[in-house]
Amino acid sequence: MKRRTLFKVTTTLAATLVAGAAFAQDSIVVGAVAPKTGPLAGGAAVTHWPNIALWVEEVNERGGLNVGGEQRMLEVIEYDDQTNPSETIKAVQRLATQDDADIILAPYSTGLNLAAAPIFDKLGFPQITSSAATDQIGELTEQFNDMFFLLGRSTDLAEDAVEVLSDLREAGEIGNKVAMVNVADAFGIELAAVGKPALEAAGFEIVYETSYPLGTQDLSPIMKAAKAAEPDAFMAWSYPPDTFGLTEQAMIEELNVKAFYTAVATAFPSYGARFGAAAEGVMGIGGVNTASPEFQDYAARLEAATGSKPDYWAAGMMYASLQILEEAIETTGTLDMAEVTQYIKDNAFETVMGTIDFDDQNNNTAYWTVGQWQDGEFKGIKETGREGAVEPMVKTGWE
Amino acid sequence: MKRDEWKTLGWATALLAVAALLPLTGDGYLISLGVSIAMYTVLATSWALFSGPTHYISLATAAFFGIGTYVMGSGIEVLPYWVLLPIAGLIGGVLAALVGLATLRLSGVYFVIFTLGLAEMTRQGVTWYQNQTGHKGTYVLTDLTDNDIYWQLLGLAALVYLVGWGIGRSRLGFALRIIGDDEDVARHVGINTALSKVALFVVSGAVAAIVGAIIAPRYVYIEPSTAFTPMLSFQVVIMALLGGTGRLWGPLVGVIPFTLLWEAISSSFPNQTTLLLGLSFLAIVYLLPGGFVGLYDRLKGRAAKRSAMA
Structure with missing residues (x-):
């Protein structure tokens, strides 16, 4: 677990530098699993990973997430699922039980997201998918109530x-x-x-x-x-x-x-x-919508922070999924995932891709x-x- | 049966019973590791049933596994789950018989290459069919949990061990050992070598297909690239060889440390997984040429020699 300690050290350091005298609270453990190797590694390197890096960096620069009045830094744990659904399932389990993750981010691609759906459902984490395109949204969200779809049918x-x-x-x-x-x-x-x-x-x-x-x-x-x-x-x-x-x-x-x-x-x-x-x-x-100032600003920030330009399809949606999660946690003021999920279902969100409002099938019906x-x-x-x-x-x- | 055999059977039953208690811990992480171990135990043991005595290295596991997942994926809407498992086994077995009859006359490297190609060929066949029919994604939505999948795999493992034990005691097992030692001799003493090999290949093919069918609900969404991944064939071979194929329990003692090693590497070094796995393979092959079974036999032999000298 050397990596984790290193992360803790750097995030704590950043906290003291940025927030000055701020006393470092317990950090929020964010679990992320997606391909770093295998056939989908290339796509994930453009669409998925840079967004996580940007989000964590910006939130920590601000001094962390505000959870019920407490500023808490983000500490991210990343796993490579090798584009293999069994590994995705195992990594999500590992994040939940071994690493005690407070939040687990939805994996990458249709196949890996669907393989992870039962385990997200069992653990009770909201799964806001931004790279899964399917026609079975109704059936899937009926069985997996905490699953959300941004990319469409x-x-x-x-x-x-x-x-x-x-x-x-x-x-x-x-x-x-x-x-x-x-x-x-x-x-x-x-x-x-x-x-x-x-x-x-x-x-x-x-x-x-x-x-x-x-x-x-x-x-x-x-x-x-x-x-x-x-x-x-x-x-x-x-x-x-x-x-x-x-x-x-x-x-x-x-x-x-x-x-x-x-x-x-x-x-x-x-x-x-x-x-x-x-x-x-x-x-x-x-x-x-490349003319939207929100998207232009996001694209510039992403490039500045990670050196990677967003793709003009799912990358913005991936970042939007993180914005949704952030707003839900800060507004409800809790890391209780059932409450966070309910908030996501009940509310509309302003994101870099515009307003996102899930329908009763947890589907974002407005997409490009x-x-x-x-x-x-x-x-x-x-x-x-x-x-x-x-x-x-x-x-x-x-x- | 001899007394020793009763004892072994008793031990095996007891171990199986202990393994079956794992889900009671309620620890999802342990159970998901258990599913991996159970899955690879079944695949590696049934692989070794054929490849152990005959020394034919088969890389066709992924082909049969993929067939099984697709049988489940395309049948789950129309047929009950429990009917699909034997159907998967039957189709896997028939495919193995056809392939076996066509190729088991080949020897050595020709057979290896053919089996490697088989997974890709089956995958292309499935894809071709989907493309012709305008297929819209294969979903397997069931209520099965990891616990159910784990228990099913465990049951299948017990069955594979029984079959393996039975074959070892039968004329077929004896014939296979002779084929492995010298195929020409086997033929000259009147053993139908082709038929014996095909029979065992069918068993391992059918088992791999059933494993695929059991795993399918876990993937929820079936894609050719994940169902027919060539990695699976290689992993099965490596695990079986790490354990050793000389004994029925050999693959098991390869699967458990390998799965734990894999887990340790992928959780501690998520960015260097492939590199470190490659290095581990090299170390295994170099340091443990006969697998754990070979090591065990060597140590036992040394101990016997020492006691004989004393």
């Missing part, structure tokens, strides 16, 4: 993308022919299963359709075939490596479409950094579904009740 994410295309077609900007591809893995299959019927229902003609296995290196045959079908729009229900790969191939093949959509990771800052001006007009899953790279930022263009959506633009080449 996967069906909306796919259907809204199709709706953006429909709107562009109605406006006479694009034609009727769509090429659709998907990565043959869990979320990619799920999005395609919603997207395809939605395209058909909207009257689009699917001129090319295929899927490719996860980890496919050579995507050029797919792009060549897609180009040969002469589509007006290209949609890919893709994952991080292939989102980049497909974009690259589209540039090489000079795929001349007026709407280009790739799914997961299009909202990553690294996407914009890699493709620069070529990214202009690319649409993808997620989005934020589609974004687009415009002027070097990934701006939200479609939402289910958020303010600040911008007009979608037509893609004009790859220069």
